[in-house]
Amino acid sequence: MAGIVHEKLIHKYYNEKTFKTLILQRDNRKCYLCGKYGDTIDHIIPKSKGGISSFQNCCCACEDCNRSKGNLSLERYLYYIRNFREASYH
Template sequence: MSAVVVINADYTPHDVVSVKHAMKMLYRQVAVVEEEDAGQTFGPYPLPRVVRLIKFVYMKWRGAHRAGVPRYSRNNILKRDKYTCAYCGRYGDTIDHINPVSKGGETSWMNCVTACYDCNSLKRDRTPSQAGMSLKFEPRIPSFADLI
């Protein structure tokens, strides 16, 4: 199912949610459709792409998310990398820490990439250079649009 971008009442990015969640927000009248996907429907309703919250929601607890940075999650890493292994370019559905946690690496946007099972198993708890592997692309902090 597609993702829907949620913007705050002041038009700043707020979140990315499922279509089902966005439809619940519309039903409860806490959001309005700003942009819809032409030709796509959710039941009898047009499929929303962007919804705007009616009232401003203060997000102090979200830290970097307030600055327009999507929150880190396994699913968001997979979406950012388009389910493509950073080592071989094939389909990937596991997450690899470039600098392993056992060697002081963090769980962050810039230290995690999508990997296929074979490459992740081959690399184990080593850096890519120690494992004789190289990255096909560098990790980056995505925008909300990258995760749709």
């Protein structure tokens, strides 16, 4: 996570390890997507779709959810999960 001071100076607030630790602590290591234990962070708006690594755009995730969500938006991923679960019950 960094901020642009001016066009030739970028100030880095946290290194990757510290940033990850802060997100995991904030979310009590609980996966935002399924509620299980989480040890990775995920971007709510994927980086491939313009999302940035910020406290507002990152959340704790478990390995399974992080892997299966891929580059889907949070809304799209939850839509597929809900419909898949409903379809598997019928």
